[in-house]
Each structure stands twice: as structure tokens, then as C-alpha cells.
Amino acid sequence: MSTDYHKMWAELGLDLKMHDALLNVLGEGYQQTFLTQKNRPEGMQYFDFVMSEVHGLRIKELRDAQAEGRVVVGSFCVFVPEELILAVDGISVGLCTGAEFGFDLAEKYLPRNTCSLIKSAFGFNLSKVCPYMESADMIVGENTCDGKKKSYEEFGKLVKNLYMMDLPQTKSASGKALLKAEYQRFQKALEELSGKKITVENLKKGIEIVNNKRKAIHRLAKLRAADPAPISGLDALLINQIYFYDNPVRFTESVNKTCDELEERISKKEGVFPPDAPRLLVSGCPMAVPNWKLPTIIEQSGAVIVGEESCVGERGTRNETVIEGNSVEELLDNIIERYFQIDCAIFTPNPDRKDHLIEMAEKYKADGVVHYSLQFCQPYDIESHNVEKELEEAEIPVLNLVTDYSAEDMGQLSTRVEAFIERIKE
């Protein structure tokens, strides 16, 4: 980072010592994971820059926007509709929760056997190291898994502005009605917070911005799966992660620019992996920044990741919202239509997920799927059993892994991943 942001961080109430420690770990991890890759697309320079300024320039942008009266809304789940936040001219940021930081503090509130994602949210908050959490005018929690919904009860005591969104657990008519009621309530809350009314016009604008962002990501998803792969899975994952907190319009432009470059590479048959590299999908729990452990192991073992069936990935970005409608309610219905299709494992039953996986495996010519559950994540871990069974029946090999954010099991994980790649090659 070129500018010194310590003053801004102090104003936000960050613990400067802890925060410096976090930035060090992040910087080192980033260097080792991303910058050592060879022949990266030039377009990645933009995303490298965003990452290097993730606690600097981007936070300054948020603060400048707040000074102009715009609101910042932080969230943990892809069910929080960004379209509505943009409609009130707000800024939506995903709170990352991808690092083992402050777990000792988190365990004062949470049992040890809580998934890393939840612990990380608490850890970041309690160590006062996340400028996004501290900047947010509203933090949206959601009733998804038991771990999350119960821990938000405690989290609400730690932050001043937690807003709870209820979410359905079944894909039924009553489930959809619940989602609608909750999105309407969220609309009101946003209007109150921002002092701006949601209108057909500004909501259409919000939908358009998010649709364009998703279109760009869909384009990337298609291009990255070329053979040979023109971009590493790690870099593509990074773009999917940055999706959550960059300025959406600027992000869309940068993704499209990178895609132009990838198209050129593809026409020249230029890849970052050899043409015969095993091609894998990663599926399961979301991978938030800086959780790059498993993808790094996979790609260092010689396979290329050609897609993520994850909320940081296609489960989160699949489908656009229909923009036609003459009233806010009509548009809201379109939004609900889109979000209600998300096949998160908190739904029961959740058959679409394995269908999507099979579809993705075909579309991207994947040789296998690495299923990834965070330790203590019941929804994904339990669901993995059936996903594995159905995929294997469809002759798609599956490696089922359970891990967390610590580096302890790197050795075992790479043995398993290597053996899986050997199995695919047989």
C-alpha cells in the first residue's frame, strides 16, 4: 500500500497492532499464493491492486461515500439482495470471514466445534481488525444454518447495527412467501436507514448493475474452462471473491477487460496449465478471502480448477434478475424469483445442487469434483454424502474433504488430492 492509512484505521477504531499483524499475514499469503504463479493474465494486475488496497483505498472510498450521505451495508450471505442496496444508492460489501484470526477470542462466545466461518466473523470483530465491519452502517445477519442463526444472537451484542433477515428452509410456496415478506421488510429497513425511497427507476438501475456484474462473471466462467485453461482457478476464484466488495461497475469493466484478454489467449491456445491437466470442480462451503488453502493445494498438485459450485462462485452468481416490471412489487417479485433458486444446503431437500454439479461437470468438461465442507458444517457435510453418491453414479469421481482454516492438515490434504488426481488419470 502506497499511502499510509493508519490515521483512517485509528478513526475506525481498529486495533492497529493486531491489524498490522493481519495485513502482514495477508500480504505474505497473497504473495505466495498468487504472485508466484506464472504467466498470469495482465488483467489480474487490477485485482492485485484491489487486493493490495482492500483495507486502504476501498475503505477510503466507502468513507467518502458515507460523507456524501450514502450507506454501507455489510452481509455474510448471498441471499442478501444487492439490488435493493444499490437502489437506495447504498454500497454492499461481503464480510469475508476467511481467516483463522482471533479464534481464541471467538471461543469465549462460541463452542469449539463451531465452523471456521462463524468463528472468523467473531474473531475479526473481537480483534477489531476488519475495517468493513467497523464502517458498515448496517450488518445483515440471516437465519440460515443453526450455527449462524444462534451465533448472531451473540454477535448482535457485539455490533450496534445488526439486522436479522429470516430465510426459508424449504423451496415451498410458504417458503417463497416468507422470502417475499423478508425482502419487503428489508426494503423498508434500507429506506429508513438511507432516507431514500426505492422506486421503479432506481431499482431497475440496481438490477441492471448487478445483472451486468453477473454477466461478466458468467463470461469469465465460460472462458476459464477452455482447454488449456487461460487463467488459473486461483485467479478466477480471487475475482469471484473480489466480486463481493469492489465497486460493482468498475469491477464489471475489469472482469470484461480480463475476459477480452482470455479470449485472445484461447484463440492462440495459450494456457497457464498444460492441455492435458486434470480438470476439477470445487463444490461446497463458500471460500471467502483469504481462504485459499485447498485451491492452492489442488493447483500445486497439477490439476486446474475450472469452476466453483459455491456461494463464492456459481451458486452465488448463477441467474440474472428479470428487469421488466412496472411497479416496485413486480420488480421485487423478479428478484425473489432469482434468489429463491439459490441451492444452498440449508434448504431441505436440496436436489438442485447435485443437478447443477452434474451440469457444470459436463459444461466445463471436468474430470472430477472436490467436495469441500468446513469442519462442523452440518448442512454441507451431511449433504456431501448424497452428492457424492449421485455424482459417482453419474460417473463423476468425487473427493470428499472436510477441513478448516488451519494449516495443520496441509500434508494430509495434499496426499488425498494427489491420490484423487491419480485416480482420475487411471
Add this chain to the structure above:
Amino acid sequence: MINVGLDIGSRTIKLVVFKDYEMIHQDVRKNSFDNKQITEELLAGIPYDHLTATGYGRHLFDNTPNCSIISEIKAFALGVHSVFPHCRTILDIGGQDTKAISLDARGRMKKFVMNDKCAAGTGRFLEIMANALNYSLSEFGEAAFQADRAEKINNMCTVFAESEVISLLSKGADRSEVARGIHESIVSRAFSQLQKIGLEDDIVFVGGVAFNPAVKKILQDVCRKKILTPDNPQIIGALGCVLYARSQEREN
């Protein structure tokens, strides 16, 4: 053609040397913090044409000329299949890992599971418990084999299990019955891994712990199936390495 297979495990390093189709040398050494040095000692004076490494130290041979690297899982699949062509299920209990591997009829890996982080239920666990009971490793297995009943061990964690054992002894429990309990706890762990991949005949038990007569016997009782073990269950991984090199040669 001299083909070397090397299995660099957490507790021991295993070496086999083949001249064409004949094994001309084998060796097993205790590992230390410096597995590079021990490997060099083992290989001293062996003019190999090709070396294949497996085991948790396999990456020692990354980017080394005339060397290839395969995972333990693949190495065991190949090694066991050559000794027991009808094998469909492999259990390997080594120094710090337990693995269960299922094979298809042609010996290709289908599914595999491994213990994660923790050393409970592995060879290291047995060593520590033998120590706590003041047995040598061979006495330990023998005592458990002979015991008529078992003292139940409730803790899976090595550290807690050790104090549980000590407290059992201080309460006057029989040493060999405690030994039996420890073996049963290892088997129940291994059994749950086997269940995940399915117990299809033939079942072959390998790795250093397969030398232990009590583990094998209890395993047979628990699975209600016949369990096979090769003469030297410890070198199966190294053997698999040599077979791998051979199959690559054929392909080229």
C-alpha cells in the same frame, strides 16, 4: 534395470530394490527429524536407474532426475493388488495415518478415506500406549492377543487415553486387559473408516501395525470377515512404487 521404491513414512522409511523383476534388497529404518539424511544413507551405494517415492516425505524427490512421486494411496493400491489380485478393500495403519481404500475388480482405486489431523488410532498411538504400560511393542500386541477380556478405553485422544490408562492401572486393572482395550479402540476407529468405503472381500490389512496379531484378530471379529495380511506388510507401499515405475515404462 535397477528400480528403487522408497516409502518415506512418518515413523519409518522403507526401501525395496528390484533388479528387473527380482527383489534384490529391502530395508526399513526408523525415521528422524532429518529424513533426508536417512534416505541418503539408505540409498548409499545403490546405483539405481529409477526411483519412485511415496509417503509423507515423498516431495523430497520433487524435480529430481529419474525420480517420480506417487501418493501413498496409489502406492498401496498397486502394491496390494500385486500380492492379492482379488483384493477390493485395503486397510493401512501406519505411523501417523490410517487409510481405507476400495479398489475395483481391476485394482484401480475407487474411494479412499484417511484420518485427519489427529494421531488417534495409528501406530504412533500404539507406541505411546505400549510405553505407558511398560511393554515392548511386540509384547504389547502379544499380551492383548492373549487377554480374555478388555478394559474399555473411552478416550480417543492420545493424551487423554494415556492418562486414562495410567489411572486404570492405579486402580488395579490387569495390564494385559488394558492392552486389549487399547487394541479394541484402535480397531473400532479403523472399522468406522472401513464402513465409509464398504467392506468388500478380499480385505487386506497392511502397514506397520499389521504386524500386530491382536489388531488383526480383533479386526476379523469386528468385521466378521477374513482379513489377509502379506508376509511383510510394511514394504507394500515401497513395492507399489516399483510397480508404478514399471507400468510407466510400459506406457512409454
